[in-house]
Amino acid sequence: MTASDALFLDRVSHDFGKLRAVDGVEITVAAGEVVCLLGPSGCGKSTVLRLSAGLEALQQGRIAMRGQIVGDAATGRNMAPEHRQVGLVFQDFALFPHLTVAANVAFGLTALPAGERQERVREALAQVGMLDYAQTYPHALSGGQQQRVALARALAPRPALLLLDEPFSGLDARLREQIREDTVHLLKASGIATLLVTHDPEEAMFMADRIYLMRRGRVEQAGRPSDIYYRPLNAFVASFFSVVNELPVQVVAGRVETPFGPLPANGLGDGQPAQLVIRPEAIRFDGPAAGAAGAMVEEVRFLGAAALVRARLTEGAHRGRLLVARLAGNGMPPMQGEAVWLSIANQGVFVFSGA
Numbered sequence: 001m002t003a004s005d006a007l008f009l010d011r012v013s014h015d016f017g018k019l020r021a022v023d024g025v026e027i028t029v030a031a032g033e034v035v036c037l038l039g040p041s042g043c044g045k046s047t048v049l050r051l052s053a054g055l056e057a058l059q060q061g062r063i064a065m066r067g068q069i070v071g072d073a074a075t076g077r078n079m080a081p082e083h084r085q086v087g088l089v090f091q092d093f094a095l096f097p098h099l100t101v102a103a104n105v106a107f108g109l110t111a112l113p114a115g116e117r118q119e120r121v122r123e124a125l126a127q128v129g130m131l132d133y134a135q136t137y138p139h140a141l142s143g144g145q146q147q148r149v150a151l152a153r154a155l156a157p158r159p160a161l162l163l164l165d166e167p168f169s170g171l172d173a174r175l176r177e178q179i180r181e182d183t184v185h186l187l188k189a190s191g192i193a194t195l196l197v198t199h200d201p202e203e204a205m206f207m208a209d210r211i212y213l214m215r216r217g218r219v220e221q222a223g224r225p226s227d228i229y230y231r232p233l234n235a236f237v238a239s240f241f242s243v244v245n246e247l248p249v250q251v252v253a254g255r256v257e258t259p260f261g262p263l264p265a266n267g268l269g270d271g272q273p274a275q276l277v278i279r280p281e282a283i284r285f286d287g288p289a290a291g292a293a294g295a296m297v298e299e300v301r302f303l304g305a306a307a308l309v310r311a312r313l314t315e316g317a318h319r320g321r322l323l324v325a326r327l328a329g330n331g332m333p334p335m336q337g338e339a340v341w342l343s344i345a346n347q348g349v350f351v352f353s354g355a
């Protein structure tokens, strides 16, 4: 923890009855950083966010903001949410239906003199491009506009930390992409530290400076998006970001035998069960070279900029296995029924322990 960290969770755990929803997590959000909490439904993301906001009493561990302890289970310290200087945006935006957009944004600014309050409302609405809607009521706004007002309302008091819980999931797919992009630009431009909860790996990779991937209350891996994507610590992490091909392999003399020749076993011992994990984009259609495996194309799905090709291995110990390849870039994909040679790239191929 440093004094400038916007948020630091120190070995925080949380139980709901017998269920351990959060299990010893350590999370840091540095000043100006956009951090995503990512994971499947029920893994404890929202609980971490609520604990950070002070909406849930801390049971175990400590929480600090800008070097100051705001929650400490050992001493019973639990700073009230309104004193933590956090801005919150929830999935449903939670705008007050009976208040105009301007009044919604002014809601958290009651401590300011009227003139300054108005100026802050204008500034916050301008930041999200909603100044023209100041006198509109929420029901007359689209989902995307409501999201922007919710963001303006959270930013207006100039919080030190923004907490966003699935803020885009109520929007339809096309709009979501645009709003994500606008939001990440706004967050970066305003320099506000942000912790964003999402179950969508693409969203996390797009938005985040760093990702914490959670499973069953624990942090499985933390790092920059490209680090987690290209250096996953286990098969769960690898498969969370894309469909992957998984093949059981055996370790012999520090190597695993694969359809594409031997690969380093990453420290796994002889005879230990191991798993070869290959991202679809790591499979190439290169022709008969060393390390290439013969296969038959069973299905081709054209996606425009890429094609998904399912091919079955026709030789070797893994004969009969179906692999999914993603071919991007120029050129025609192979045809159904075509005999092909598959090889693998350096990136996107992993060996993990376990069957």
Ligand SMILES: Nc1ncnc2c1ncn2[C@@H]1O[C@H](COP(=O)(O)OP(=O)(O)OP(=O)(O)O)[C@@H](O)[C@H]1O
Residues within 6 Å of the ligand: 016, 019, 021, 039, 040, 041, 042, 043, 044, 045, 046, 047, 048, 199
């Ligand atoms: N108030 C509560 N009472 C009892 N159990 C709860 C409560 N809140 C959450 N849980 C349980 O704790 C676990 C973690 O929930 P949490 O909402 O933090 O997960 P999540 O990762 O945010 O999931 P989702 O994306 O579905 O919201 C889940 O099993 C959930 O059912």
